[in-house]
Amino acid sequence: MNNKRTELKVSAIENGTVIDHIKSENTFRVFKILELEESKNQVYFGTNLSSKKLGKKGIIKISGKYFKPDEINKIALVAPNATLIEIKNYDVINKSRINLPNEVENIAKCKNPKCVTNNQNVNTKFKVITDHHGNTKLACHYCEKTFPLNETEFI
Amino acid sequence: MPLNLKTETQIIHFMINLKNRSLVSISDYNKEEIFKILEIAEDFEKDQRQHILNNYVIASLFFEPSTRTRLSFESAVQYLGGSIIGFASADTSSVRKGESLKDTILTVSNYSDLIVMRNPLDGSARFASEVSPVPIINAGDGSNQHPTQCLLDLYSIWKTQGTLDNLHIALVGDLKYGRTVHSLVQAMSMFNTTFHLVSPVSLKLPSSVKKWIKDAGLEYHQYTELNDVINVADILYMTRIQGERFPDPLEYEKVKNSYVLENSMLKNSKETMRVLHPLPRVNEISEDVDDNPKAYYFQQAKNGVYVRQALIAAILGLKE
Numbered sequence: 238m239n240n241k242r243t244e245l246k247v248s249a250i251e252n253g254t255v256i257d258h259i260k261s262e263n264t265f266r267v268f269k270i271l272e273l274e275e276s277k278n279q280v281y282f283g284t285n286l287s288s289k290k291l292g293k294k295g296i297i298k299i300s301g302k303y304f305k306p307d308e309i310n311k312i313a314l315v316a317p318n319a320t321l322i323e324i325k326n327y328d329v330i331n332k333s334r335i336n337l338p339n340e341v342e343n344i345a346k347c348k349n350p351k352c353v354t355n356n357q358n359v360n361t362k363f364k365v366i367t368d369h370h371g372n373t374k375l376a377c378h379y380c381e382k383t384f385p386l387n388e389t390e391f392i
Numbered sequence: 393m394p395l396n397l398k399t400e401t402q403i404i405h406f407m408i409n410l411k412n413r414s415l416v417s418i419s420d421y422n423k424e425e426i427f428k429i430l431e432i433a434e435d436f437e438k439d440q441r442q443h444i445l446n447n448y449v450i451a452s453l454f455f456e457p458s459t460r461t462r463l464s465f466e467s468a469v470q471y472l473g474g475s476i477i478g479f480a481s482a483d484t485s486s487v488r489k490g491e492s493l494k495d496t497i498l499t500v501s502n503y504s505d506l507i508v509m510r511n512p513l514d515g516s517a518r519f520a521s522e523v524s525p526v527p528i529i530n531a532g533d534g535s536n537q538h539p540t541q542c543l544l545d546l547y548s549i550w551k552t553q554g555t556l557d558n559l560h561i562a563l564v565g566d567l568k569y570g571r572t573v574h575s576l577v578q579a580m581s582m583f584n585t586t587f588h589l590v591s592p593v594s595l596k597l598p599s600s601v602k603k604w605i606k607d608a609g610l611e612y613h614q615y616t617e618l619n620d621v622i623n624v625a626d627i628l629y630m631t632r633i634q635g636e637r638f639p640d641p642l643e644y645e646k647v648k649n650s651y652v653l654e655n656s657m658l659k660n661s662k663e664t665m666r667v668l669h670p671l672p673r674v675n676e677i678s679e680d681v682d683d684n685p686k687a688y689y690f691q692q693a694k695n696g697v698y699v700r701q702a703l704i705a706a707i708l709g710l711k712e
Contacts, residue, residue, distance in 0.1 A: 351513060379516075380514035
């Protein structure tokens with residue numbers, strides 16, 4: 238019998254949320270935008286884990302925490318197509334793929350320093366668009382400038 | 393030139409309602425709404441002094457200096473018999489005391505039926521239109537939009553060519569930073585235009601603007617020589633190249649004279665071709681062009697008054 242362990246086992250969470258199938262390079266961005274470094278909850282995470290789908294993936298498990306739609310939109314912006322799994326009493330109660338929303342409000346900053354949102358007390362609003370090369374971008378509702386999703390700064 | 397409006401204007405007589413709608417970006421209007429404004433502008437060109445704005449007050453809030461746009465709006469209001477209030481620079485307004493744009497708009501909307509605004513911040517006009525109880529006309533928001541310039545350009549093209557469809561439009565000069573060029577490309581992409589883009593390599597039309605052309609499935613051609621497009625163009629739209637746009641002054645010296653239009657260069661151009669320029673010009677159109685019947689830029693500036701009269705009248709629901 239081969240006892241060689243090929244996986245690192247992390248304890249299952251009783252209640253909370255698992256964000257799975259994060260592209261490895263985005264794991265820490267998700268961690269950062271959710272401000273998990275300041276979380277008092279138990280948080281487990283791994284990155285560069287083997288994945289059939291992605292090659293390498295990241296996973297984050299947060300005990301005792303369910304995300305609001307605004308927070309899910311934030312996750313969508315840095316880790317589109319990740320999977321969100323909600324757990325109650327060790328059972329999966331909801332499992333869904335995180336899709337990019339069509340619009341995001343008051344989550345991201347506009348990168349244009351001359352945009353009214355950076356100079357007056359105005360909530361930001363962006364359309365999420367895809368250009369001819371298939372790159373996802375944010376288009377500011379106010380100044381109409383666009384910038385790549387992976388350059389997004391969050392509020 | 394007699395206009396052949398049948399195909400264009402016959403389609404517009406269904407529900408078009410511009411009343412109480414702000415104009416922030418040229419994309420706020422569809423093709424039919426654009427034609428509605430052009431048609432009303434033509435009515436004002438025939439009879440400019442129609443005093444339909446009696447007892448109306450228009451606010452003109454210019455947070456940064458402007459000559460042509462501000463005077464042309466004020467002239468439009470006066471020809472319509474309306475009153476105008478406002479300021480011509482932020483220095484003479486309460487902005488200097490630190491008042492927010494929202495507060496200025498909410499206050500001035502108590503004193504007026506419509507607000508014309510120029511503001512240096514990109515997106516300020518969209519924001520103003522969202523907080524204002526009276527309609528806003530954007531007279532330029534930073535480097536973003538200047539839709540009334542675009543409409544007067546469209547009016548000038550329509551008047552000189554008799555149509556907006558199937559034209560060859562040559563855009564010359566600073567295509568990277570010129571917001572009038574960007575809006576014109578956006579609008580003319582609705583009309584099966586072939587674009588001829590002439591600029592130094594470092595001032596080419598941005599890909600975000602070319603997207604409008606591509607999305608409409610239209611053709612564009614890029615050039616660095618002005619002479620290559622003069623004889624194919626129906627409209628030669630000249631713009632100013634500003635030296636400060638070049639990171640390397642030597643680069644500017646190399647190209648600055650390659651985009652100067654002289655009268656002799658027009659001799660083999662189409663009979664119906666017209667030269668447009670949003671003005672002010674510096675040296676990109678030689679003064680010897682001014683007397684050529686193909687020079688249209690001063691009439692173009694005059695058209696700005698008719699178009700602004702049309703917009704004010706349509707938005708206040710006084711012309712349909």
